[in-house]
Amino acid sequence: MKRAILLTTAMLVAAPVYAQSNDNGAKATGQDSPAANTAEAAAASSDAGDIIVTARKREETLRDVPVAATALTGALLENRGIQSVREAATLAPGLNISSDGAGRAFVSIRGVGVTLVQSVQPGVGLFIDGIYQPNTGYLNNPLLDVERIEVLRGPQGTLYGKNTLGGAINVITRQPGNDLEVRGIASYAGPDDSWLVSGSVSGPIIEDKLQVRVAASHREQQGFLRNTVIGGDANPFNTDSVNATIRAAPSEAVTLTVKGYYDRVSGVNTPYARVTGPTDYSRDVQFNTLNRVDFRYRGVSARLEAEMGDNSLSLIGSYDARNGRVPDGEGDFGPGNFVRSVGSDRLRTKTVEARLDSSWSDSITSLFGLFYSNERTRAQDVSTIFGAFTGLPFNIVRTTQNRTNADTYAAFGTVFWKPSEAWELSVGLRYDHEDREANGSVVTVVGPLAPSGGATPQAQIKSDQVEPRVTLKRQWSRDLMTYASVARGYRGGGFNAPTAPVRTYKGDSAWTYELGTKFASPDRRASISVAAFYSDYKDYIGLNSIAPAAGGGLVTVDLNSGDVESYGVEVEGLVKPTREWTITGGLTLMHARLTDSSPYTRITGRQLSSDRLTFQPDFTGSLYSDYAIPLGGGDTLTLTAGATAKGKRLAGTLNETTPTFLKGYVLANTSITYRHGPLELSLFANNVFNKRYFEAYIEKTTLVLAGLPASDLGIIGDLRRYGVRASIKF
Numbered sequence: 001m002k003r004a005i006l007l008t009t010a011m012l013v014a015a016p017v018y019a020q021s022n023d024n025g026a027k028a029t030g031q032d033s034p035a036a037n038t039a040e041a042a043a044a045s046s047d048a049g050d051i052i053v054t055a056r057k058r059e060e061t062l063r064d065v066p067v068a069a070t071a072l073t074g075a076l077l078e079n080r081g082i083q084s085v086r087e088a089a090t091l092a093p094g095l096n097i098s099s100d101g102a103g104r105a106f107v108s109i110r111g112v113g114v115t116l117v118q119s120v121q122p123g124v125g126l127f128i129d130g131i132y133q134p135n136t137g138y139l140n141n142p143l144l145d146v147e148r149i150e151v152l153r154g155p156q157g158t159l160y161g162k163n164t165l166g167g168a169i170n171v172i173t174r175q176p177g178n179d180l181e182v183r184g185i186a187s188y189a190g191p192d193d194s195w196l197v198s199g200s201v202s203g204p205i206i207e208d209k210l211q212v213r214v215a216a217s218h219r220e221q222q223g224f225l226r227n228t229v230i231g232g233d234a235n236p237f238n239t240d241s242v243n244a245t246i247r248a249a250p251s252e253a254v255t256l257t258v259k260g261y262y263d264r265v266s267g268v269n270t271p272y273a274r275v276t277g278p279t280d281y282s283r284d285v286q287f288n289t290l291n292r293v294d295f296r297y298r299g300v301s302a303r304l305e306a307e308m309g310d311n312s313l314s315l316i317g318s319y320d321a322r323n324g325r326v327p328d329g330e331g332d333f334g335p336g337n338f339v340r341s342v343g344s345d346r347l348r349t350k351t352v353e354a355r356l357d358s359s360w361s362d363s364i365t366s367l368f369g370l371f372y373s374n375e376r377t378r379a380q381d382v383s384t385i386f387g388a389f390t391g392l393p394f395n396i397v398r399t400t401q402n403r404t405n406a407d408t409y410a411a412f413g414t415v416f417w418k419p420s421e422a423w424e425l426s427v428g429l430r431y432d433h434e435d436r437e438a439n440g441s442v443v444t445v446v447g448p449l450a451p452s453g454g455a456t457p458q459a460q461i462k463s464d465q466v467e468p469r470v471t472l473k474r475q476w477s478r479d480l481m482t483y484a485s486v487a488r489g490y491r492g493g494g495f496n497a498p499t500a501p502v503r504t505y506k507g508d509s510a511w512t513y514e515l516g517t518k519f520a521s522p523d524r525r526a527s528i529s530v531a532a533f534y535s536d537y538k539d540y541i542g543l544n545s546i547a548p549a550a551g552g553g554l555v556t557v558d559l560n561s562g563d564v565e566s567y568g569v570e571v572e573g574l575v576k577p578t579r580e581w582t583i584t585g586g587l588t589l590m591h592a593r594l595t596d597s598s599p600y601t602r603i604t605g606r607q608l609s610s611d612r613l614t615f616q617p618d619f620t621g622s623l624y625s626d627y628a629i630p631l632g633g634g635d636t637l638t639l640t641a642g643a644t645a646k647g648k649r650l651a652g653t654l655n656e657t658t659p660t661f662l663k664g665y666v667l668a669n670t671s672i673t674y675r676h677g678p679l680e681l682s683l684f685a686n687n688v689f690n691k692r693y694f695e696a697y698i699e700k701t702t703l704v705l706a707g708l709p710a711s712d713l714g715i716i717g718d719l720r721r722y723g724v725r726a727s728i729k730f
Helices: 002-022 036-043 074-080 085-091 136-140 598-604 701-705
Strands: 069-073 095-101 104-109 112-115 124-128 131-133 146-153 167-173 181-190 194-206 210-221 237-251 254-268 273-275 292-308 311-330 339-359 364-385 396-417 423-446 452-475 480-491 508-520 526-538 543-548 554-559 563-575 581-596 619-632 635-646 665-676 679-686 694-698 712-716 721-729
Touching: 069 074, 069 085, 074 085, 074 146, 074 665, 085 095, 085 136, 085 619, 095 136, 095 694, 104 124, 104 136, 112 480, 112 508, 124 136, 131 311, 131 339, 136 254, 543 598, 554 598
Parallel strands: 124 167
Antiparallel strands: 069 146, 095 104, 104 112, 124 131, 146 167, 181 194, 181 721, 194 210, 210 237, 237 254, 254 292, 273 712, 292 311, 311 339, 339 364, 364 396, 396 423, 423 452, 452 480, 480 508, 508 526, 526 563, 543 554, 563 581, 581 619, 619 635, 635 665, 665 679, 679 721, 694 712
16 A cells, blocks of 8 residues: 555655647536437536636636535536435545444544544534534435535535534535526335435526525435345435525625525434344334434525625534434344334534635735534433343333533634745644533433433533644646645544443544645546545544443444554546547545554553454445447437445454454446436436345354344345336436
8 A cells, every 4th residue: 555655655746747748728628428418417528627626715727626526516516326425435536434323424534534433523514515424314314406515525614614624525515507407306216115316406586686496305215135134125225305595795895695405304213234244234123113304404694795896705604413313223133032223313403604806916826714603412222121132020210311512613724825827835723622512411310210320521622723724736737737735634532421431432543645736638538636644543433342331221422542544545537539439437445443442442441352443444435337329310329337446344342352344345337328318217227237235244253242132133235126216307
C-alpha cells in the first residue's frame, strides 16, 4: 500500500510535464452524444469533468475543485435504481455504508469517522441542502427529487456545519424555477414485491418572483429474510415521503427559500439470523416478535440569500424532528422468550448558520461563517427479563430513561488567494465549542419486591477544538489540475446509557494529508481523478463492549478505543471509446489499522483479536458500461452493465483471540433502457448472479458475554432483484 502511495505521488509530479506539452487550449464542450440525456443518466454527463458543484460553498466545476469529491447526478441515481444515500455509497470511492436496521447505518470515509450505533454522533457529516442531519438513520431514508449528491472526502469543518471528521455528504434537491416541470417515476421488482412511485411538480406562481416545487413518493418491499418462528417477512421496508419548496425573489439581490419535509419509515430493528459462521448465509430469522420499528421525520428550513455588491450573505435556519417507536422489540436475538423490550425515542435539532462570501480583489476572496446547533434527545426503554431466562419464579422489569442536551457553537473562515491564474492558496480555520449534558434514570422491579434505583448522576462534556485546513492548487492548464492539502477534523463525544459503568467518552480527531490530480481531455471524452491520502486518527470511537448494567443484566458501552492509521489511493474516471459508449468507474485501496488499542484494554480488561476496523474493507470499487444506440427520431436504446465490489471485512466481534472476517463480494447489475422523448422505460436486474454476502455480522462472543444462547448473528444482503422502471419528464 505504501508503494502505491509513492507511485501515485510520482504520477502527480510527472503529470504536469505531459499536460504542458499537450495543452491546446480547447474550451469545454457540451454534451456531444446524440443520446445526450441517456448519457447523462449513465455517466453523470458526457462532460463529467464540467459538472457544477458547490463543494466549497460556491459554484465551481468538479474538475476545478481541489478536494477529493464525487458528484452523483439525480439522473444517474434514477438510472441505477438508487433510492437512498446508503445505496449510493457503492458509486463513491472511499465511502463505506452498511446497515442493520431501518434507523441505523454504519458510515465512514477512508476508515475515518466510523459510526456503529445511533447514539454516537456521525463522523461523516450528512447535509440536505446544506442543513446538518444529526443521525445516521437518515442514510436509509428515501431520496426524493434529488438534483445531485456531492461526497467530499477528508475533513470539511472550515466550510460545513459539524462532525465532518471523515468528510461530508451533501444531498442537493431540485429547486423550483420559472418553467413548469412535471416528473414521475414508477418501478416494480421481484421476487420481494419491491415497488416505488414518486413524482414532483414545479413551476412559477409569479414569474421571477415566486416559484414552488412539491414532491412525494411511496416505497415498499418485503425483503429477503423470513421469520421461521412466527412466520412472515422479517425485513420489510415501507416509506412515505413528501417535501415542498417555495422560492421567493422580491428583488434581483434577495432570495428567500423555505422548505418543509415529512418522512415516514417503517421497518425492522436489527433482523439478525442465527448462523454457524461467516459462510452460513441463512435468511431465517428466529425471533418470537415482529421486532418492528417506526420512525417519523419532519422538518422545516429557511434560507435567505442577499447580494450586496462584492459580498454575498446567506442566513440559514432549520428545525428537524425525529420520533422513533419500538412497540415489541426482540432482546435476545432468538426464539426463546427471554428478553423483550418496548421503547421510544425523540430527537429535536435546531441549527442556525450565517455565511459571508466576499471578494476583496481580483485575487483574494473569503468565506466566513458562524454556526450554532442544539440537539435534544429523550429515550425510554422498558425491558422485561423473563423468569425462564434467570431461573427465578418472577420477571425482572427495568425501565431506563435518558435525556441529553447538546449545544455546539462554531466560527469558521477560509481565505482564497490566487496570485495568478495558475496558483491558488486557501487557508481555513474553524473553532468549535461543545457543551453537552445527559440525565437519566434506571428503575428496576424484581417480581413482588419494591422498585429500586432512580435518577442517575448528571454527566457533562465540554470541549474546545481548533481545526485548520490549508490547500495549495496548481492549474497547469484548462484541463489539468493538481493539489495538496492538510486538514484536521473533529467529532464530538457522547454518552453511554445510564446503566453503563462508563458514562462518557470524548470526541475523536484526525489529521489528514492529501495529494490529488484531476484531468479531463480537451474533448471531454476522458477524465480521471486520483488522490493519495494519509490520516492520523486519534481516540477512535468505533468499538464497543459489553459490561454489567446497573439494575442487573448487561449493557453496550461505547469507548475511545485507541489510535488508527489510514492511508491509501483513490481513482475515479470516465472514458468514451465512441460517441455512444461511456465507461465509468472508481476504486479505493486503503490500509486502515489500529496502531494502539491500549485504551480499549485499559477500560474493558479485554484484548482485541485484530487491528482491523469493524466492517472496513481494504478495497471498494465500481465499474459501469453504458452503450447508447440511436434509433432515429431522437429515440435511443441504452445497454448498461456494471459491477460494484467490496473487499474482506472484520465482523463485529468481542472475541479476544480469533477474528471473524466476512468474505469480499462483487455484485453485477444490468439494465436496458428505451427513451422516447420525455418517456424512459427500463428493464433491470440487480445482483444478477444472486451473490450471497453479509450486510452486517456479530460474532457469538457478544451473546456469550450477555449470558444468552451462543450463536453468531448475520444479516444477509439483498439477493437478485429484477423488474421494470418507467419515468417521464415534461
